[in-house]
Amino acid sequence: MALRGTNQEFGRPYNRRIVLESIRRHGPIARGDIARHVGLTVQTVSTIVRELEEQGYILSVREEPKGRGLPPATLRINPEGGYAVGIHLTPLGIDAALINLSGDVIESSRREASNATPDHAFDQIGAMVRDLTGKRPGGRVIGVGMALPGPFDVDSMSFVGPTTMTGWKHVALRERLTAATGLPAFFESDMAAAAMGERLYGIGARHSDYYYLYFGVGLGGAMMHDGSVLRGAWGNAGEIGHIPVVPDGELCPCGNRGCLERYLSLEARGRRAGSDADWVAQVGPIFRNTIAIIENLFDPETVVLGGLAASELLERLADAAEPLHNSVSARADRKTPRVIVASGGQHAVLRGAAALAVSGVLSPRFGQMFAAERERGRDILSAREIAA
The missing domain is CATH 3.30.420.40 (ATPase, nucleotide binding domain)
Structure with missing residues (x-):
């Protein structure tokens, strides 16, 4: 899917997201190549890159010259520029991991919780997230993504039987996850999260x-x-x-x-x-x-x-x-x-869930985020808007 810039009135935060996404997907990459990928001018890309460097999301690297002149600087994601927490909830228990912007699992934990009720599960998730984020004191935590068995909103199939979360019907998943963690929250089916994690970090x-x-x-x-x-x-x-x-x-x-x-x-x-x-x-x-x-x-x-x-x-x-x-x-x-x-191994689900949170905050693919931002008049990519 090609990511393209926009000149609409809310385009500045949108363009910053697509530039960051291009660096995340294609880095190390030069400014001119980013401009060609996303359809913006090199000048616009350079302005955005300078802001992203100042906020610590990306790093600029220049190779040693091999001949005359300096090679162009290339850009890549700063792995420690932010973290997300991936959660995987199953009928057997809860897994969680703190993952950096490069997809590396920094810390992980598991709580045995057979067929956990929503109240018990979110209590456990809140404690797990606090423990994990405490491993990187002062680190910028972008959000939390949770994966769980689907399907969703199907009367005869959702939250019924031993392979899904029995008793979770009508639970406000995103709201409960935000309340338990204090972070921007997202959720996805575990199969889609695993597929996403495998695409980003596996075969x-x-x-x-x-x-x-x-x-x-x-x-x-x-x-x-x-x-x-x-x-x-x-x-x-x-x-x-x-x-x-x-x-x-x-x-x-x-x-x-x-x-x-x-x-x-x-x-x-x-x-x-x-x-x-x-x-x-x-x-x-x-x-x-x-x-x-x-x-x-x-x-x-x-x-x-x-x-x-x-x-x-x-x-x-x-x-x-x-x-x-x-x-x-x-x-x-x-x-x-x-x-x-x-x-990608069994961490694929957790990496995909964490990537969901990163994308939900930083990526242009979540159009509902842009509508909400226009109403709020703020840019949640800004360092001051993201929980630390």
Whole structure:
């Protein structure tokens, strides 16, 4: 997705965000290259860059000259210029991490909290965030992002059953998260957050169109297109776990029978006796069919297997899918395997959740932020507006 500048009346904070986003995505990068990326003049970019340097978000680096003249200075994100907290809430517990602007996990923690109620969960989250941010006293904390199982706002499926947060219906997630932490707050489905984290910091950075198949307590997925998650009309695209695949199969909490996540998920694995090898042998044919469904629906460059499952288990599943069915992805000119295992690891969800907070405050992709800023008449990118 190309980020372009604007000359509208509220364009100054918007342009600062797209310049910062361009540096975050493409750095180290020269001012002239930024101008070409975002469609602004070099003079405008230089003015914005000077402000961002003064606020500590970016660093200017000049290489040693190799011939006549000085090489142009290049710009990159200052890793310690700010931090965000990523939260992952599941039916099993709460994970959290303090993450810098480069996506490095500075500190992480976990609280066991089986099927936590909202009150208990937000009490725990508030304490975890205070502990984590205390590891960088004086550091600028930009915001907090929380990932949790979806789908959202679907009467028969949301917050129902063992693979989602039972009892969380009608909870004001953003408001409660802000109240618990005192930070600008954002939330996302865990599958979309993991896909985002993999795109930014894992093997997904090599691809523009891929499907991220998320093995969590349940099963979900997200199609990444040109660096963005395809969300659907109500933001719930990717709930592949609730596709019925086995006629008259196991009853699912969503009300249907034979849903995919009743067979392919960590919750499904936990209900089966025997070794991982035994389980993979049982579900291998279903998994093979799943890959064909994904490929024929989305035509991805590759299907990336990730989530909370151990890499060894995901590798077993990938091997069990061979030989893959014929599909639109069975091409002679392929340069990437049809199925690969994610490299971002189990921190992908936390990194994606933290990136959601960074983007929510600093990136132009959250249009609702701009409308709110026009009404408030302030620029939350300014150092004085961000909690320290």
